[in-house]
Amino acid sequence: MKSVSRIFSHALDLTGWSISRRSVLTGALATALSGTLLGSAWAQDDRKTLRIVQSTALKVVDPIFQNAYPVRNHGYLVFDTLFGVDDKYRPQPQMVKDWSLSDDKLTYSFTLRPGLKFHDGTFVKSGDCVASIKRWGSRDTMGRILMDRVASMNVVDDSTFTIVLKEPYGMVLDSIAKPGTYVPFIMPKRLADTPADQQVTEVVGSGPFRFVAGEFQPGVRAVYEKFADYIPRSEPPVWTSGGKVARVDRIEWIGMPDSQTAANALMNGEVDFVEMPPLDMLDILEQTQGVVVKDVMHVGYNNAVYPNWLNPPFNNQKIRQALLLSLNQKDVLAAQVGNEKYYSECKAMFVCGSPYATDVGAPAGPDIEKAKQLLKEGGYKGEKVVILQASDIAMHGAVSPVVAQALRNIGMNVEVQPMDIQTLFTRRGNQAPIAENGWSIYNGYWQSVDILNPITNVGVSGRGKNGGWFGWAEDEQLVSLRQDFIKETDETKRKQIVEKIQKRAYDLVTYVPAGMFNVPYAYRDNVKGLLSGPGPVFWNVSKD
């Protein structure tokens, strides 16, 4: 003990300090006290401020320029839409008070609710709406299809405008109500006149929350304040429709690239809400006092495996069919999600439970023997199958090895190439052969609202290298059926067309649906009023 004391004394000599027993005790007390005082520095007891962590931090603030889900979610806080959708995917008036359709089904007339204001204090006018629809229509797939059919958009007066069509089109309201990216948000004309391929950096909307530009740090923090002049609708909020009542004064969106850190911060009460908690921590979070883990969205995501039609072996229909029959959705989902509570098999290309959900054309299940037979019939010669794997995103990366093993099971020569997601986004655009950095398969997932019909589900467009989705599936019949769907205004006939499209897409294997999953929200138990819908929207949310 004496030697320890001597060493300690030597150590203090070296630092030039001296110490006494009393100063040690005083120091210990001071440390303990400061620990208590410091504790209040991060405790979140402010009931009017909601601290949220979304899947990624906000960097781009223009939701018409970038279509990432977090940018869309930011858009819903700041901007309003002419129409919202309810939980049955039906368009419901939002900024619009009344609308009508002429008898010839060519002219839509819209009247805005009175008193709507932008965050810069100006009133929302019909000219703002026309300019915003034009900008969105030059960017969004559904918007472009709508614009192709628009003869003119006319400002009648400050609160009324019309959309005049060249031919009847049954999806006008579905288009301007769409909750998937890009959402047709309304912004002032002076901003909406900016070309869509140019980013608008001034954020002025007419939504329930105002963006606080002075506190914005891209990738770190975005702050929103309740917009006092917002006039919510009187109907109860359902999805993106109904009354958008801001019940907190301030929302702080904190960027946290590490999902483990986000989960820890939630457990410690430093944040109130985490949009996508790490799936392997759900059990721990569920057992943590004061934390709720719940599937609030009820929308979910849909896995899709895209074969490259340009390169052997998947330029061969029979071999693509072998791929379809080799893959077991359960295996994919078990590896990707793990907890059965949060996933389900789904063969509908237009989302299970949606108006266009159907199993037509889908195989009953995996059939390894038949897949092997198809491989043989297709004349597979052992060509290398290159699978692109986004190894930095667990939800993406977990699927690739399962697909690889399924293909190995039927005797294919497979190589999985790991990379970060941004490299994958670039690589997937390469149409070159395998020897020139080309690829055979990549996988992704879509939020359900983005693939609800044959217009938005790019996996069945059949446009090949002429504007088709990565994988470049090409088929004239699919292109023609899609046009039939666009032109058809009768809902029953539309459903019949959807069935034909899905049957054809499964037969050709434009892509392989690989199951549906939900990611529950994790939040503190004093957070109330979270709404189901396409993403986290924070109107109606309060803190007890």
Add this chain to the structure above:
Amino acid sequence: MLRFLIKRLIATLPVVVGVAIVVFLILRLAPGDPAAVLAGGTATPETVAEIRQKLGLDAPLLTQFFTWAGLVLHGNLGTSIITHQPVWNLILQRAEPTLSLGATTFVVSIVFAVPLGVLAAWYHQTWVDRVVMIISVLGFSIPAFVVGYLLVYLFAIDLKWLPVQGFANISRGIGPFISYITLPTITLSLFYGALIARITRASILEVLGEDYIRTARAKGLRESTVMTRHALRVAAGPIISIVGIGLAMLISGALITESVFNLPGLGRLTVDAVMSRDYPVIQGLILVLSLVYILINVLVDIAYAVVDPRIRY
């Protein structure tokens, strides 16, 4: 000394130009496309192509380089492709957390590691030496993210003494500042301190075998005086070297520490910029950091002359 400084600063110019060219080329040759990032994961190929054209990323490499070099020569690091904010602004916004973490880690490491290294040498081949060496081997070997998560679990989640993540500017008060910076500082100091303690021990051991130390002891000087005035001063050269090199390593260590503790510093800005292929931000950051490295080296050279009268420039 002044001539030396001027010569050193002039000599840095080719280094900086070389760094700029290499970084520019590596970024352009590496896979990835900022246009694809900007458009978003579900954007169609046409949208990506439109953005690429708009950003000038389809221009010849030389044109892109000279455009950027022209801006840099005017003191302008360009504008972020992703956020549309000036790169200088982004760097300045993020500098404080990194500088704070660097400063606290530097102070904590020196205050603890140098005395521990001296003690280990002083009590060479005793249990003190072994304990110090075990701590330094562990500090050097355990990855920062493991240490970070363990500290978070213990001090934040279990004991609730400190926050899990975030940063408080010193303008918010010393209490919040310390509460947020403590765990990242300990995490980074373990590595940095371990390095300094090992080098201190080795340097002192070498010096303790010298004749003049024996003479000092024979003169009847106190052991602490022998250590601080004679041994430590001569052994300071290698220690200063490692402190300098370690400062450069601190910046790379901050990449991980800032992610684990969600510190919005330059480390996270670098990672974000690399992940989103934000070329102007990466180029600007590397240019600024390379200047910092050079400055640190110059300061180390000056420190040599201060502690060792034999060194003159």
